[in-house]
Amino acid sequence: MAVFTAFEEQDVIADLTKNVVDGVVFTDLETLKKQSFSPRMTDADSGLALAFVDAKSSADIKGVLQTARTFHIPVITQNQFTSTVIGADGLTGAIILSTRSLNKIIEISKEDGLAVVQPGVINQALDDEARKLGMFYAPDPGSKSISGIGGNTATNAGGMSTVKYGATKDNVLGLTVILADGRELKLGGRTLKQAFSYDLTQLFVGSEGTLGIITEIIVKLLPLPIGTPMMGNAFFPDMTTLAKAVAAIRLSGVGPTMLEALDSNTIAALDQYEGTDYASESGAMLIFKIDQSTLEIEQKMNDLLTKFGAANIQVTTDPAKQAALVKLRQDMLPAVFAGQNHIMEDMALPLSKLAPMMDYIQQIGEQLGLKIYVAGHAGDGNVHPTIVWPADASEMPPQVNEALQLMFKKTLELGGTISGEHAVGMVKNQWNNLELGEDVDFLQHQIKALLDPMNLLNPKRKIN
Numbered sequence: 001m002a003v004f005t006a007f008e009e010q011d012v013i014a015d016l017t018k019n020v021v022d023g024v025v026f027t028d029l030e031t032l033k034k035q036s037f038s039p040r041m042t043d044a045d046s047g048l049a050l051a052f053v054d055a056k057s058s059a060d061i062k063g064v065l066q067t068a069r070t071f072h073i074p075v076i077t078q079n080q081f082t083s084t085v086i087g088a089d090g091l092t093g094a095i096i097l098s099t100r101s102l103n104k105i106i107e108i109s110k111e112d113g114l115a116v117v118q119p120g121v122i123n124q125a126l127d128d129e130a131r132k133l134g135m136f137y138a139p140d141p142g143s144k145s146i147s148g149i150g151g152n153t154a155t156n157a158g159g160m161s162t163v164k165y166g167a168t169k170d171n172v173l174g175l176t177v178i179l180a181d182g183r184e185l186k187l188g189g190r191t192l193k194q195a196f197s198y199d200l201t202q203l204f205v206g207s208e209g210t211l212g213i214i215t216e217i218i219v220k221l222l223p224l225p226i227g228t229p230m231m232g233n234a235f236f237p238d239m240t241t242l243a244k245a246v247a248a249i250r251l252s253g254v255g256p257t258m259l260e261a262l263d264s265n266t267i268a269a270l271d272q273y274e275g276t277d278y279a280s281e282s283g284a285m286l287i288f289k290i291d292q293s294t295l296e297i298e299q300k301m302n303d304l305l306t307k308f309g310a311a312n313i314q315v316t317t318d319p320a321k322q323a324a325l326v327k328l329r330q331d332m333l334p335a336v337f338a339g340q341n342h343i344m345e346d347m348a349l350p351l352s353k354l355a356p357m358m359d360y361i362q363q364i365g366e367q368l369g370l371k372i373y374v375a376g377h378a379g380d381g382n383v384h385p386t387i388v389w390p391a392d393a394s395e396m397p398p399q400v401n402e403a404l405q406l407m408f409k410k411t412l413e414l415g416g417t418i419s420g421e422h423a424v425g426m427v428k429n430q431w432n433n434l435e436l437g438e439d440v441d442f443l444q445h446q447i448k449a450l451l452d453p454m455n456l457l458n459p460k461r462k463i464n
C-alpha cells in the first residue's frame, strides 16, 4: 500500500524559518552532522536532524515548539553538547533546539547570594564572575569549562565538590521553563527556603530536555570560605581499602570538599599523559581537599588515612600545587580515553557499599578479560569504571556489554543507582523498570504525558 506524506521537509523548514524570529535556522549538512552526532555515539543510536536552530530568545523557542506541534516533529534541546549519555544528539528528522547562545549572566546579587543566568552560560564563566565579588558557584563537573548551566541543570550534574556543596539540584533556587505547548512557567524563586507548592523546580532539574525547555536559572552563590584550604594525596594498596577510608573520612566530621579516587590503571594512564610517576607508589590514589582546614582537622585526617594504611601522604596549602592536583584529576578522561575505544560508566552506591563494589568491578575485569579503569567522586559513593578495547576493533566486544550488565545489576543489588550524575539519555533508559520498579516507572510516564502529551521533547531519551 502506498503511503503519502502530508508535508515535505521544505514545508517544515519554511514554517520554522517563519517562527524563529531572532535566531538562526541551519539546514546545511555540515552543521546538521556536527550537531547530530557526538563522538560518544554511533549512527545506529541516533540520526540526522532536519534542522538546527540557534535560538536567541524565548520567542524563538516558542516558535520552534509551534512548528514541532504543527508537524509532530521531535525537538532535541541541546546546550553545549557535552552529554556523555547520548542525551542531546540528533534524531532522524528532528529539530535540534540549541540554547547555547542564550548565554547572559542576567544578575549577580551578592546581597541575596544568588545569580540569575541564561542556560548557555558556561559553568566556569559564572564561577569566575562570582569570585570577582568574593562568591563562588559550587557545582563543578569535570566539564566545568565546556558545559553550560542549562545542561548542568537539565542533567543535575555533579562534580568534585558535591561531597560538600551538593549537586546542581542543591544549588538551583528557581527556573523559567517553556513547556511543549508554549506555556512559560516561573518556578521557585529567590528565597533560600521554599515550602509553598509541589516542588516543580526540582522536577525539571535532571529532566534532560524531556519535560520543558529551561530558559532561565536562579542559582545559589556561596561566599568564599575564610581560612586556608588544605589539599593532598595519599596512596592505598587498592581501591577497596581506599573506599573504606573514604567512608570513614566522610563520617568523621572533617568536612571534606573533595574525595577523589583513582585506581592503578588510571594512575598509570595519567603518568603517561602528564609525564608524572605516581604509578610506582601503590594501587590507588586518593586526592582530598578541605576548604577550611585547621591543625586539628589536619591531624584527624592524617590519623584516618594512616589507620587505613595510606602511604606517602602529601599535604599542601600552596595554590599552585593544589591547582596541579585538580588538573591531574581533570585530565583523567583524556588520559584514559587516549587512543582506545571506551565506555565510561557512572554508578553511585551507598557509602558502605562502595568497597564491595570496587571488589566486584575488579572481579568482573578479571573474569571477562577486560581492562577496566576505575575512578570517581568516592566521597559521594560515585564510581566511574571505564572499559576500554582496541581502537581498531570493528565492533564492541560482547564482554563489554556483559560487564556493564553485571555491574549495573550489582549496583542495584547493593542499593545504588546506575546514574550518579551523568543522567540517563539513550544509554540507560532500558533500565528504568529495574532501577525504579514498575509503579514509579509508570508514574514517570504519566508525568511526561501531562507535560508533553505529544511526546515532542527529547523522545527516546530518559524514560522511553
Ligand SMILES: Cc1cc2nc3c(=O)[nH]c(=O)nc-3n(C[C@H](O)[C@H](O)[C@H](O)COP(=O)(O)OP(=O)(O)OC[C@H]3O[C@@H](n4cnc5c(N)ncnc54)[C@H](O)[C@@H]3O)c2cc1C
Binding pocket: 076, 077, 078, 079, 080, 081, 082, 083, 084, 087, 088, 099, 119, 140, 141, 142, 143, 146, 147, 148, 149, 150, 151, 152, 153, 154, 155, 156, 157, 158, 159, 160, 208, 209, 210, 212, 213, 214, 215, 333, 421, 422, 423, 458
Ligand atoms: C570531559 C567531560 C567531563 C565531564 N564530567 C562530568 C562530571 O564530572 N559530572 C557530570 O555530572 N557530568 C560530567 N560530564 C557530562 C556533561 O558535561 C554534563 O552532563 C553536562 O551537565 C551537560 O551540559 P551541556 O551544557 O553540555 O548540555 P548538553 O550536553 O547539550 O545537554 C545535556 C542534556 O540536557 C538537556 N538540555 C540542555 N539544555 C537544556 C535546556 N536549556 N533546557 C532543557 N533541557 C536541556 C539536553 O536535552 C540533554 O538531555 C562530563 C562530560 C565531559 C565531556
